[in-house]
Amino acid sequence: MSPEPSLSFVPRACLGLTGQAKYHRWLQYKMQAPVPNPLAGPEDSTPANPDANLLAILEAEPTWTPTKEQAKLSYLGDADARDVYLGKHTCPLCYGSYVVEIEYVGETTGKRVISTLPCTCRRHQLYFSVIDPMIPKMYKDIDLSTLKPMEFPDLLSVERHAEIIEAVKARKKDSFIFIGPPRVGKTCLMMALLREAGRRWAHATWLKGGTPWPAVWYYHASTLLREHVAYVTQGTANPETAEPPGVTVAAIKSAVRNGHTPSLFLDDLHKVGPTPFQLETLHDLIDTMHENGGQIVVSTNEDQPWFQERWGKTNADAIWGRILEGDAHRVRFEDRQPSSAAVA
Ligand SMILES: [Zn+2]
Numbered sequence: 001m002s003p004e005p006s007l008s009f010v011p012r013a014c015l016g017l018t019g020q021a022k023y024h025r026w027l028q029y030k031m032q033a034p035v036p037n038p039l040a041g042p043e044d045s046t047p048a049n050p051d052a053n054l055l056a057i058l059e060a061e062p063t064w065t066p067t068k069e070q071a072k073l074s075y076l077g078d079a080d081a082r083d084v085y086l087g088k089h090t091c092p093l094c095y096g097s098y099v100v101e102i103e104y105v106g107e108t109t110g111k112r113v114i115s116t117l118p119c120t121c122r123r124h125q126l127y128f129s130v131i132d133p134m135i136p137k138m139y140k141d142i143d144l145s146t147l148k149p150m151e152f153p154d155l156l157s158v159e160r161h162a163e164i165i166e167a168v169k170a171r172k173k174d175s176f177i178f179i180g181p182p183r184v185g186k187t188c189l190m191m192a193l194l195r196e197a198g199r200r201w202a203h204a205t206w207l208k209g210g211t212p213w214p215a216v217w218y219y220h221a222s223t224l225l226r227e228h229v230a231y232v233t234q235g236t237a238n239p240e241t242a243e244p245p246g247v248t249v250a251a252i253k254s255a256v257r258n259g260h261t262p263s264l265f266l267d268d269l270h271k272v273g274p275t276p277f278q279l280e281t282l283h284d285l286i287d288t289m290h291e292n293g294g295q296i297v298v299s300t301n302e303d304q305p306w307f308q309e310r311w312g313k314t315n316a317d318a319i320w321g322r323i324l325e326g327d328a329h330r331v332r333f334e335d336r337q338p339s340s341a342a343v344a
Contacts, residue, residue: 061109062107082128084125093120094119097119100119102115123202126202130201131194134218147192149165161185171329173196175297175326177331178190180301180333187299194265197265204259213260215263217263221268222268225281230242230245231245249284261294262289266297266299269307270307274312274315283315
């Protein structure tokens with residue numbers, strides 16, 4: 001005998017919540033009818049669907065409040081998240097089930113409902129298993145929010161470095177070319193942006209559910225292009241065993257088809273060999289990123305005129321032009337002349 005239920009599983013979207021809640025996929029939705037008991041008399045019979053009045057309950061209540069603080073359910077510190085990922089301890093929110101249940105209470109009716117949503121530890125797991133391995137060990141602790149300006153003697157003043165960090169922080173989804181001599185913090189800033197892009201990727205994948213689809217890549221530019229050369233060379237000799245490069249035009253396109261905004265981070269652009277095949281491949285990759293609204297972050301020790309000499313003016317201008325088209329910025333890691341802007 002069940003009176004009208006006071007506890008039921010409902011999609012959080014039904015609670016009139018806005019924002020990300022609407023993206024969550026609901027794992028349970030208890031609406032199935034119970035099997036009637038043939039021995040019970042008509043006065044005994046349970047209603048055909050104990051949750052039939054659930055929608056009425058939901059509609060009667062304008063304000064649903066979670067009984068626990070949201071913050072306690074959605075926040076897991078970075079260090080803690082890494083420990084959970086490494087299996088040092090179980091997730092304290094979902095105990096390894098990847099699902100958390102949140103109980104809501106109706107403010108006027110006093111009814112209680114339970115909704116389930118994916119646990120944030122799954123998002124951290126995506127980040128640590130896919131993005132974190134791309135970040136070299138010495139940059140593991142770099143974070144855009146805590147990045148401190150430094151003095152690079154004879155190269156960059158602490159004021160200018162602070163200015164660059166602030167400018168990049170304000171545009172963290174944009175594309176950049178970082179130009180400057182070695183050891184002025186270019187890669188460091190790139191890693192900070194890589195983490196940001198990685199977090200956005202993990203968050204989007206977590207919300208969508210399903211198989212994680214690669215959409216964020218970090219490479220030494222020359223390594224990536226050498227992989228392309230090797231693939232074509234081996235592919236001709238032995239197509240069965242040729243290892244496809246880490247980032248291809250097709251990979252970028254399928255990331256986009258899977259609902260991601262792709263991000264490509266290329267270190268040391270000046271080390272790319274100036275062969276027509278490599279430059280054409282580089283141009284195609286950048287072109288595809290650009291066409292799909294992706295983020296491209298490039299670091300180089302040399303400025304555009306140097307590339308015009310090495311790659312030829314047409315190639316250099318085509319590739320630089322494609323990177324810098326749209327919202328991209330050219331950031332010079334040098335103390336600026338009084339007249340120029342912080343970030344062009
Ligand atoms: Zn969890």
